[in-house]
Amino acid sequence: MRRTIGIIGMGVSGFAVLLALSRLEKARLKNLSIICFDDQLHFGRGIPFQEDIDLALINSPVDDISFDYRDMSDFVAWMTDNGYETYQDYVSRSLYGQYMSERGQDLIDQLGVELVLSRVDGLTYLQGTQQWQVTVDGQVYEVIFDELHLACGDLPPIDPYQLEGNSNYIGDPYPLKDLGQDLGAAKEVALIGTGLAAVDVLKWLLSQPETTVMAFSRSNYFPTVRILAGKPLHWEVMTDAKLDQLCQEAHFSFETFEALLLGELQALGFEDWAKVCETYLGPGIDGLDLAKKYPEELYQLQQLASRVADWLTDLWPLMTRSDRKKYQDTYEKEIINLRNPMPEISAEAILEASRSGRLGLLDQVTDVSETEHGFKIQAETGKVYHAAHLINATGYHLKSSNQDRATALLRDLLDQRLIQIDEQGGLSVLAETAQVISPRFGLLPTLFAYGELVNGVIYQNNSTIKIQKIAERAICSSQGSKIDC
Numbered sequence: 001m002r003r004t005i006g007i008i009g010m011g012v013s014g015f016a017v018l019l020a021l022s023r024l025e026k027a028r029l030k031n032l033s034i035i036c037f038d039d040q041l042h043f044g045r046g047i048p049f050q051e052d053i054d055l056a057l058i059n060s061p062v063d064d065i066s067f068d069y070r071d072m073s074d075f076v077a078w079m080t081d082n083g084y085e086t087y088q089d090y091v092s093r094s095l096y097g098q099y100m101s102e103r104g105q106d107l108i109d110q111l112g113v114e115l116v117l118s119r120v121d122g123l124t125y126l127q128g129t130q131q132w133q134v135t136v137d138g139q140v141y142e143v144i145f146d147e148l149h150l151a152c153g154d155l156p157p158i159d160p161y162q163l164e165g166n167s168n169y170i171g172d173p174y175p176l177k178d179l180g181q182d183l184g185a186a187k188e189v190a191l192i193g194t195g196l197a198a199v200d201v202l203k204w205l206l207s208q209p210e211t212t213v214m215a216f217s218r219s220n221y222f223p224t225v226r227i228l229a230g231k232p233l234h235w236e237v238m239t240d241a242k243l244d245q246l247c248q249e250a251h252f253s254f255e256t257f258e259a260l261l262l263g264e265l266q267a268l269g270f271e272d273w274a275k276v277c278e279t280y281l282g283p284g285i286d287g288l289d290l291a292k293k294y295p296e297e298l299y300q301l302q303q304l305a306s307r308v309a310d311w312l313t314d315l316w317p318l319m320t321r322s323d324r325k326k327y328q329d330t331y332e333k334e335i336i337n338l339r340n341p342m343p344e345i346s347a348e349a350i351l352e353a354s355r356s357g358r359l360g361l362l363d364q365v366t367d368v369s370e371t372e373h374g375f376k377i378q379a380e381t382g383k384v385y386h387a388a389h390l391i392n393a394t395g396y397h398l399k400s401s402n403q404d405r406a407t408a409l410l411r412d413l414l415d416q417r418l419i420q421i422d423e424q425g426g427l428s429v430l431a432e433t434a435q436v437i438s439p440r441f442g443l444l445p446t447l448f449a450y451g452e453l454v455n456g457v458i459y460q461n462n463s464t465i466k467i468q469k470i471a472e473r474a475i476c477s478s479q480g481s482k483i484d485c
Helices: 012-022 026-030 074-081 093-111 176-183 196-206 240-247 254-267 273-280 284-293 295-318 321-339 344-356 400-405 408-415 464-479
Strands: 003-008 032-037 114-116 120-126 131-136 147-150 188-192 212-216 359-361 365-371 374-379 384-387 389-392 435-438 442-449
Touching: 003 012, 003 131, 012 032, 012 093, 012 464, 026 032, 074 093, 120 408, 131 147, 131 442, 176 196, 188 196, 188 384, 196 212, 196 344, 240 295, 254 273, 254 295, 254 321, 273 295, 273 321, 284 295, 284 344, 295 321, 295 464, 344 359, 374 389, 400 408, 442 464
Parallel strands: 003 032, 003 147, 032 114, 147 442, 188 212, 188 389, 212 359
Antiparallel strands: 120 131, 365 374, 374 384, 435 442
C-alpha cells in the first residue's frame, strides 16, 4: 500500500529525515511518496546556515560536521572539489549552508521527491485515519498525508526583559549582514548575551572600526575556547557498555549520574568538580585566557562534556523532574560552556577588543528598562548604565512566555491543542521515537518533530550529528524498517 510522507522544513532537520528515509530498503522506498515543504528563502539552509557574512562561523571544525554523519569526510571533500581552501579549521555558516543545500538537492533528485517552495501555515488531523491535511499559504494542499515530520526550527527569540517593539531594540540579530541597516550610525551598543550567538554579534560589531560594546548575561560566562589538538580519550567509567545497561533501566537518578561523572573525572586525573570549575573555568575575559594556560585539561573536559550530552540524549527522559533540576543547578551551566566551545579565532577577536577598551562586560545586571532616549541597565551594585541601542543575542527557544511570537504554523497547532510546550521548553515528544505528544489526543503516531523544536525533551539537541541519529530512530519506528539504527 502506497504511503505519502510530508516533511515540513528543509534545513538540517528536514534533510536528516530525508537522509534516514533514503536508507530504507528499495522495495519499501518504492511505496513511498515524499513531499517536502519550505519557503524559498530558507530551503536547503534553514535558519542557522542562511546566506550571511563570513564572520558568522560554525563553531565545529570542518572535519567534525557533515551532511551525513556516517561520512564525516564529505564536507572537506566538497570544499576541495569546489576549490575552497581546507587549511582553516573553521568556515562560515553560509558556506556550510551552500554545501548542505547542494547535497540536499542531490538527495531530493535521487529520491524523486516533490518539493513545494511555500510555507506551511496550518495542519488538520484526521483522527479516524490518523492522517493529515496541510494548509499552504491559506489553501488546503490537495494531498492527504499518512505521516508528517515537523522540521521547521524557526523559533521565536527569547526576550528576557520584554523589550520587543522598541525601535532601538534588535530582538533578532540574524542575518548579521542586515545589522548595519538596523543600527544606522550607532557607535555605542549594548548586547544581551555571552553565548555562541552573542559571539557572532560581537565579532560583527567589533568589525565596525568606531563601535564600542557593553555586553552582559546572567552569568557573564563565554563558551570555552575549543581545543583541537588532543588524542581520543579512553573512557574508564562512562563506557558504551555502561550506557547500554543504563538505557535498559526504568529510572536514571542524579546520584548515579554524579557518581559516573566524578568517577570519570578522577580517571582522567582531575581532583573533583569544584576544583575543575575553580581552576579551568571562569567568567568573562579571564575565562577565555584559561585556554592558553590549560589547553590539555580543557581538551579533556570538552570531550567529557560532549560525552555527557550524548549520554543524556537517552538518559534525560529517565530522570525525574527533581533529579533534572539537581543536575541543572549543579552541572549544566559548565557542561554547556564546555560542550559548545567557540573557535579560537573568535576568542582572539574578543580578547583584543577587551584589551583595546572597545568591549566591556557589565557585572550583575538585574534589570533593563526603556527610557526616553534608549535603555537603562541596572546592576545589583546600584550602578546604572545607559545605552541608545540594544541587541538581544540570547538565542531562540519556544516557551509559554513567547508562544505568541511563534510562526503561524506553531500557533495554529497550539490553538488546536495538537502540540504542547514542554516544561523544559520546546515541544513535548516521546524521546525514543520523536513522536509528538498532544494534550488533546495523547501520543500522535503519525506526527514527528525534530531539532530545535524539541530541544528540551531531547537534551542539548543542537548538533547535526545528534539530529541525524534521532531522525533515524524516528524512521525506524514509523516504517518498521531495517535501517541500522
